[in-house]
Amino acid sequence: MNMTVPTVVQTSRTIVIEPITRIEGHAKVTIRLDAAGRVVEARFHVTEFRGFEQFCVGRSFWEMPGITARICGICPVSHLLASAKAGDALLGVSPPPAAHRLRRLMNWAQIVQSHALSFFHLSGPDLLLGMESDPAQRNLMGLIDRYPDVAKAGIRLRRFGQEIIRLLGGQSIHPAWSVPGGVREPLTPEKSAIIAAMLPEAQQLVEMAMDLWSERAALLREELAGYDDYPTYFLGLVGPDGELEHYDGTLRVIDSHRKILVDNLAPERYESILAEATEPWSYLKFPYFRPGVKEGEPYRNGAYRVGPLARLNLCDRAGTPKADAALRDFRALAPAGQAVTHNFHYHFARLIEIQYAIEKIAETLEHPELLDGNVRARADVNRRHGVGVSEAPRGTLFHDYQVDANGLLTQINLVIATGQNNLALNRTVTEIAAHYIDRHQRLDEGVLNRIEHGIRQFDPCLSCSTHAIGHMGMVVEVVDAAGAVVERVGR
Amino acid sequence: MSTENARLRETPVVSPPKIRLATVWLGGCSGCHMSFLDLDEKLLELAERVTLVYSPIADVKEFPEGVDVALVEGAVANAENLHLAHQVRSRSQLVISFGDCAVTGNVPGMRNRLEMEKVLDAAYGIGPQRPPNGDGVLPPLLPKVLPLHQVIPVDGFLPGCPPSARRIWEAICALLPPLPATAGPVTGPVAGDERSMS
Numbered sequence: 286m287n288m289t290v291p292t293v294v295q296t297s298r299t300i301v302i303e304p305i306t307r308i309e310g311h312a313k314v315t316i317r318l319d320a321a322g323r324v325v326e327a328r329f330h331v332t333e334f335r336g337f338e339q340f341c342v343g344r345s346f347w348e349m350p351g352i353t354a355r356i357c358g359i360c361p362v363s364h365l366l367a368s369a370k371a372g373d374a375l376l377g378v379s380p381p382p383a384a385h386r387l388r389r390l391m392n393w394a395q396i397v398q399s400h401a402l403s404f405f406h407l408s409g410p411d412l413l414l415g416m417e418s419d420p421a422q423r424n425l426m427g428l429i430d431r432y433p434d435v436a437k438a439g440i441r442l443r444r445f446g447q448e449i450i451r452l453l454g455g456q457s458i459h460p461a462w463s464v465p466g467g468v469r470e471p472l473t474p475e476k477s478a479i480i481a482a483m484l485p486e487a488q489q490l491v492e493m494a495m496d497l498w499s500e501r502a503a504l505l506r507e508e509l510a511g512y513d514d515y516p517t518y519f520l521g522l523v524g525p526d527g528e529l530e531h532y533d534g535t536l537r538v539i540d541s542h543r544k545i546l547v548d549n550l551a552p553e554r555y556e557s558i559l560a561e562a563t564e565p566w567s568y569l570k571f572p573y574f575r576p577g578v579k580e581g582e583p584y585r586n587g588a589y590r591v592g593p594l595a596r597l598n599l600c601d602r603a604g605t606p607k608a609d610a611a612l613r614d615f616r617a618l619a620p621a622g623q624a625v626t627h628n629f630h631y632h633f634a635r636l637i638e639i640q641y642a643i644e645k646i647a648e649t650l651e652h653p654e655l656l657d658g659n660v661r662a663r664a665d666v667n668r669r670h671g672v673g674v675s676e677a678p679r680g681t682l683f684h685d686y687q688v689d690a691n692g693l694l695t696q697i698n699l700v701i702a703t704g705q706n707n708l709a710l711n712r713t714v715t716e717i718a719a720h721y722i723d724r725h726q727r728l729d730e731g732v733l734n735r736i737e738h739g740i741r742q743f744d745p746c747l748s749c750s751t752h753a754i755g756h757m758g759m760v761v762e763v764v765d766a767a768g769a770v771v772e773r774v775g776r
Numbered sequence: 777m778s779t780e781n782a783r784l785r786e787t788p789v790v791s792p793p794k795i796r797l798a799t800v801w802l803g804g805c806s807g808c809h810m811s812f813l814d815l816d817e818k819l820l821e822l823a824e825r826v827t828l829v830y831s832p833i834a835d836v837k838e839f840p841e842g843v844d845v846a847l848v849e850g851a852v853a854n855a856e857n858l859h860l861a862h863q864v865r866s867r868s869q870l871v872i873s874f875g876d877c878a879v880t881g882n883v884p885g886m887r888n889r890l891e892m893e894k895v896l897d898a899a900y901g902i903g904p905q906r907p908p909n910g911d912g913v914l915p916p917l918l919p920k921v922l923p924l925h926q927v928i929p930v931d932g933f934l935p936g937c938p939p940s941a942r943r944i945w946e947a948i949c950a951l952l953p954p955l956p957a958t959a960g961p962v963t964g965p966v967a968g969d970e971r972s973m974s
Contacts, residue, residue: 306833
């Protein structure tokens with residue numbers, strides 16, 4: 286056994302990996318082994334908690350885009366949009382058409398920058414330098430050293446997205462721009478021209494990333510060999526014609542046979558299909574698809590995934606030519622008619638969404654309405670309950686606000702993308718641990734990094750994630766030593 | 777894994793004198809680290825001047841000894857943040873409070889007007905549920921979220937939510953040893969928009 290990392294502590298029964306690196310957030314993994322050294326269970330623990338839903342009570346909903354953006358520095362735009370949309374609902378207004386288009390534009394820009402960060406900056410070291418390469422070099426700086434052209438491409442692609450956000454909102458991180466009723470500033474022709482001029486390079490970069498992925502995926506056969514591939518439900522937004530959607534639309538849920546189980550569900554009715562559980566060992570709750578759990582079954586049977594893999598599985602088509610061509614390649618990864626269930630394909634799904642976002646940005650820039658100066662509807666509080674939804678890079682995000690007559694918040698519920706992947710994340714770490722420890726009798730730094738890579742595939746955002754609270758259905762399970770459910774308490 | 781690839785050109789390793797840089801992430805949103813990554817192509821230049829010895833974007837799990845400069849993002853919100861802050865201080869020559877959460881407590885500190893037990897109970901103690909007891913794994917939350925300088929002495933403040941990439945660059949350049957006159961690109965402040973590196 287070759288234990289090279291000093292903080293990997295092995296007791297007689299439990300191995301701890303902490304902290305999990307190259308992810309957004311603070312987490313650790315514990316792997317429980319039985320006396321024979323076989324994996325009993327691996328757990329993904331989220332170690333942070335902020336309490337946004339509690340300390341925001343009593344504040345005005347007008348402040349919420351600015352406050353909730355600070356949940357996450359990688360996807361602040363998702364919170365800005367979901368919060369502003371919840372605000373639209375409280376005002377009872379529909380923002381002017383140009384405001385909707387500009388918000389979509391910023392959201393696509395964010396998808397490009399966030400997915401580029403995940404693929405190049407965070408997972409790139411695993412994919413290029415090697416899952417089991419020297420941990421001291423296995424990072425962006427090591428990538429710059431060994432593959433400067435690839436590192437630079439990743440930097441440029443992320444920068445493309447960040448620049449658009451900066452042009453629209455004044456700064457790339459936490460722009461104070463999207464507000465209840467619309468956006469603060471229209472787009473000028475000059476800025477539109479700057480974005481248009483950046484498009485050809487972005488297109489070139491995403492094509493390069495696709496080629497790079499094809500090459501690397503062909504080499505990384507171990508990652509696709511018999512683990513981390515399991516059925517779950519998939520949840521996400523789709524547009525009115527079943528196309529890929531990141532800003533509006535309705536909820537769809539499919540199973541791993543791509544059978545549609547829920548369709549055209551208004552996002553504000555999310556509680557009708559979702560419930561959540563708590564475990565003593567994580568600040569992150571465990572949401573599940575309620576109709577997926579039959580009487581007497583454990584709640585984990587309702588596991589569902591969100592994010593790029595889910596969105597591509599459940600949409601009928603992307604809606605842009607190049608992304609649709611790539612989507613056909615994606616579908617071919619699974620048997621005909623089946624969903625792509627292997628988490629390793631999250632990487633490819635991310636690149637397809639970058640391609641899609643670049644095409645949509647180009648398409649939107651051509652729309653004459655985009656430069657309209659009327660970008661904000663003004664009103665006072667007209668409704669007491671508002672839900673805003675958006676597809677964050679990592680999955681479906683809900684902001685659910687209740688306010689008093691003055692617009693002061695009385696109840697807040699934030700359902701965050703990564704939380705919804707929690708059951709899958711735990712299954713993934715268990716499967717990868719069992720594959721290498723039980724089957725290959727290996728337990729070294731490289732294996733532990735493979736487990737961490739299992740988490741990176743989901744591109745989790747844990748600063749965001751420990752928030753799912755409120756009035757959804759709840760369940761607590763009492764399990765016996767063998768893991769069987771002996772009692773369920775619910776409401 | 778094979779690294780043979782015609783298109784993925786490998787370059788020879790160069791090793792000028794480098795400072796040992798660490799970036800640390802306590803209780804915050806990672807926005808300061810994202811602004812650090814907004815250095816964009818300047819990161820390539822930085823790679824020639826520093827060795828990144830510890831960071832949430834790197835895989836070294838234990839904060840190392842002999843760090844020259846540590847940029848610390850985030851407030852001190854739980855027992856692990858506190859432990860790491862002390863480790864950073866004892867093992868680093870210069871500790872910079874990086875961004876508003878480290879400097880003031882900022883948004884994570886907004887819970888300070890509430891009692892922690894009540895916040896946890898409101899979040900998790902719903903219906904039959906109870907707040908996570910940690911199971912021996914989760915770090916206990918501190919009663920109040922604290923700015924970094926309330927738990928360790930710091931050598932400098934780099935404010936902003938987040939600090940702009942340009943501000944970060946100027947701070948890092950000020951901390952780097954000066955280059956010999958003949959040694960390549962000038963790394964002084966960049967011209968242009970405060971918010972952009974371009």
